[in-house]
Amino acid sequence: MTKKLTFSKAINEAITLAMNKDNDVILIGEDVAGGAEVDHLQDQEAWGGVMGVTQGIVEKFGRNRVIDTPIAEAGYIGASVTAAATGLRPIAELMFNDFIGSCLDEVMNQGAKLRYMFGGKARVPLTIRTMHGAGYRAAAQHSQSLYALFTHIPGLKVVVPSTPYDAKGLLLSSIFDDDPVIFFEDKTLYTMKGEVDEGFYTIPIGKADIKRKGKDLTIVAIGKQVHTALKAANQLSKKGYEAEIVDPRSLSPLDEDTILDSVAKTGRLIIVDEAYPRCNVATDISAMVVDKGFDYLDAPIKMITAPHSPVPFSPSLEDLYLPNPEKIMAAFAEMIGDNSIASK
Amino acid sequence: MTKKLTFSKAINEAITLAMNKDNDVILIGEDVAGGAEVDHLQDQEAWGGVMGVTQGIVEKFGRNRVIDTPIAEAGYIGASVTAAATGLRPIAELMFNDFIGSCLDEVMNQGAKLRYMFGGKARVPLTIRTMHGAGYRAAAQHSQSLYALFTHIPGLKVVVPSTPYDAKGLLLSSIFDDDPVIFFEDKTLYTMKGEVDEGFYTIPIGKADIKRKGKDLTIVAIGKQVHTALKAANQLSKKGYEAEIVDPRSLSPLDEDTILDSVAKTGRLIIVDEAYPRCNVATDISAMVVDKGFDYLDAPIKMITAPHSPVPFSPSLEDLYLPNPEKIMAAFAEMIGDNSIASK
């Protein structure tokens, strides 16, 4: 049985299911309940996070398990690391991934390394949910897609879903994973609707999904950019080219085989990653394919990314900043030397 | 006129020259003077940083310009950002690059973005000196090479010198650059000696240096790994192969042309980067070469990096962790299908 749910509700449902299943699961973050200890406030009216994603959860599970924190990211993310190591299974919300600047130590030097430094004697079953992505007119400090920073760091898993279905199944996997997982939610996807299975299901972390089959070109696209790629693929199809779209879904670990198999078939690769261009996931995937699948390649790998610049506020600039189908088409046109594609 | 100096003294000399030249240059960080306001302590006995790199500088310039800070990285790095924007030219020392976890916000969201967010109306002439690198038996939280994180972030420049000569000239350029620069110092290089020019000289940021000429293979190596590459090149030379070694010296901006020219000549590329393997500078350079120099390549690009794991304490494991000449030789052997190279 499936039903239509928004991306936001799919996440809410995953958290609810996880908290029902296991009393050790707690939800912690800034206003994740919303309005703690306000006398007149009924729990069902509580904010449920700045975007309302966790609305209603405090009503079901109470304030012992749904915990509003002060604005102290180092404090509560660090606390979540050891809460995880001492018996809980926290879902910590880092409101915007940009705020990692206030708690990178707790993620990079504590959470990610604890198990290794302790010689394998600890587990850190922590999930950090965090918003990312440009397009919301939220400017330079609230629009970044910083998953490359986390992918760089050993000891973390990094998950970036692109659909409500994937979001629910991957969040459930993340919560019940015994390693620290950073779970990225694109703020511009929250209102997107999609089919989602009823009840509890998981999607394995580390398994890519082919969002569209094709034989002429592989597009690996991350998060929201999967939809940009799908749009480009539809247009390419009209021109007679079928693109295969691989959604890695998890960046660390990365499903190298699915990507390589696709490139082996198509011989061409475009990677769409809205993050900053240097040392990003696009370069990571490109380098991996060159290392392990060099002979499959009929053409240079092209990367469609943001420019090397902060995210501008002005809507007109932000629109230029992001990848779009036209940029993908132009890259493909260049790749195969067919200008008629780019000009539409 | 040149003289022999250690890497550490070359840095000390650059700071001294800069402070002599411009009264707005200050040095700030934890114990950069060492022992502030200790009655009996003579300035010439003051620590000069945990590794003694800045020894003697407080004696010359006094405590108004050489400022010991509390252990508060967010505090003093953030303060350095606006000190720079309001008229000083600070050299801030982040003792170990691993401590960026405590002040990423100040670097990434404030320092790097200030100018852009302000529409170009501010300058942030800040240099952050920081120690990196494994091999010192300093374990997981004091051995990382995190330059990829900084390279990812637009608005920062990233410099990683490999010799005393480069360190001095590049540090002087960094200090007098009007953008924020992160200047990496490998702690295991401090005692290395090399020829250094007398007096004031600069090396442009963004210009790679060819540390060895060759025609059969390009090795791009970062920081200390330049020396690993040189060792490998010597051994390869005995086998009849001449490697060209490109030291990018600055990772952001990256001198793409010098790298591409070398690969155009040799047709083969190995990148040696001791950082974590995912989304690192090796992948960045590989992807760039594939994008812009695909046709130059006669073989897959190989990357010699750390494994995807924290830095282990145990000396035996740490030695395995790091790149070494043998790993480079083995990669080249595989590349050209000549096993006699790898087995020495």
Place this chain on the structure above:
Amino acid sequence: MGTSKSILASLTSEKAKWMYRKMVEIREFEEMVHDIFAKGELPGFVHLYAGEEAVAVGVCAHLTDQDSITSTHRGHGHCIAKGCDLDGMMAEIYGKSTGLCKGKGGSMHIADIEKGMLGANGIVGGGFPLAVGAGLTAKVKKTDHVAVCFFGDGANNHGTFHEGINMAAIWNLPVIFVAENNGYGEASTFEYASSCTNIADRAAGYNIPGEIVDGKDLLAVYEAAERAVKRARNGEGPTLIECKTYRDYGHFEGDAQTYKNDKEKVEQRDHNDCIKRFKDYALANNLATKEDLDAIEDSVKKAIEHSVKFGEESPLPDASELTKDVYVSYE
């Protein structure tokens, strides 16, 4: 109104009118932004300062363009009090090329470094170290400039509060930390999130003066700020001033504010308005005539309307701006 005689003596009619004007500018600006945001004409997140005018104005009344302030996500009021151009501000919020930041910053990063306004900040607590940096420049260069850090009750629990104030204290820097305690950080109350009874109570842990003032009373703020700025300029170090205030709107535009209690809303917004309070005081104490104030209100209304027209009609940034201003030295 509990304002001491000494203030009355030092407060000129000119200053009083300037302050009145600035408060009205802020209020009208914010009401206008509220309206145009509601119409869907403004992009992004917008946090309004209405209700807290007395804080920004009472403090900035003592500052020159050479003095610096650091601001918050709720930064329009600080901008106006520090003398930023209204047209440039509105254009910035519209994302236009004529904006203070060429449209690249927007509401959350609005700034004008020439006016000593070192930027609104999207990072709660981001301002503490930045204010310390401006204070450090003053100390190293031996000027008499001061720096002011405006911050919220929510920010008071961030680590940067602690690091920033401690550094300012040990170095005796000319930095004034101004808490805008409006009772809430987003939906969380000050009482819930903060273990201290007053933010000013924390000053003792840094051996600096901590003062509590009625943030709805312009002259109380003005007076406390005067003392603090004097201390700072005299090399006597930092001060923490806690202004108890209230934000009339929600955390951001679009917030249903279910966490606020209705009684408090009415009490604060309708019966404790800082502008009304100062107006009554100014009239009663002959600092200004009714005509003066009417004229100010009129003129401000026109200025705000002008700013909207300016914002609306200004061109969007050119595409070439996208990658400009990332670095000084290259594009």
Place this chain on the structure above:
Amino acid sequence: MGTSKSILASLTSEKAKWMYRKMVEIREFEEMVHDIFAKGELPGFVHLYAGEEAVAVGVCAHLTDQDSITSTHRGHGHCIAKGCDLDGMMAEIYGKSTGLCKGKGGSMHIADIEKGMLGANGIVGGGFPLAVGAGLTAKVKKTDHVAVCFFGDGANNHGTFHEGINMAAIWNLPVIFVAENNGYGEASTFEYASSCTNIADRAAGYNIPGEIVDGKDLLAVYEAAERAVKRARNGEGPTLIECKTYRDYGHFEGDAQTYKNDKEKVEQRDHNDCIKRFKDYALANNLATKEDLDAIEDSVKKAIEHSVKFGEESPLPDASELTKDVYVSYE
């Protein structure tokens, strides 16, 4: 010695001897590490706890294996007081496979989660949030476990101090913050780097009890910790205890310590030794006989020698360990 009668009453001879043993273990362990480091046999950075034994031992005397502690870069003393195995510790410092962390952590990351020792930490201030997390688990799971955060005077200026204590206070968590004020953070004095007169003075800003004790007096620490642990277990929330102490060695091995003053060194190291002070007390109050204590000293010496032999002779980790333990779920 200024120790109250009530302590004497509750302190059994058994406990006293346990504490003496632990203090001597720490001292002998550190002296040994000092010696073998000087011989160049130990890799990396080493920070010695000698001189501060009374703090770790006086606090951990009240804890069980279910209680947690977070430690610092100067972590050997905390480990020993919390019951970690000496052989495993020494092997860890040697980087051997038999070490507590299989040689992967080393001195700066030595840990034993089964003993509730949540790790030394290479990051100053790293422990505050981590201790809060253990306290949070206790609260959510409604156990009576407590968590102790040991930290230095240097760490007291890091932002995590503020965030951690505030959170523990508002949630009323069973966390005890134990300041080891040894007067220095590296070469910087407490007086220079900290704006507070005492670390305990900062407790008021969080509405929690703050106590100052003579950290060289084992029983003073013991008594203060007893009260704090009782409060924590009773759900009465966090306490901050400041122990004034001194580190006998430098910041790390190899430090010339030019910043220390000679008089203070002699006074503290030679005339205010916490072990000697407790020994005199225990003998005078019949908590132990001379023979008991001699036997303890003897036995400890042997144990330490054994640990060195164990460390030296243990095998290095297998190459396959390099990429193990990064993740639970895959290698």
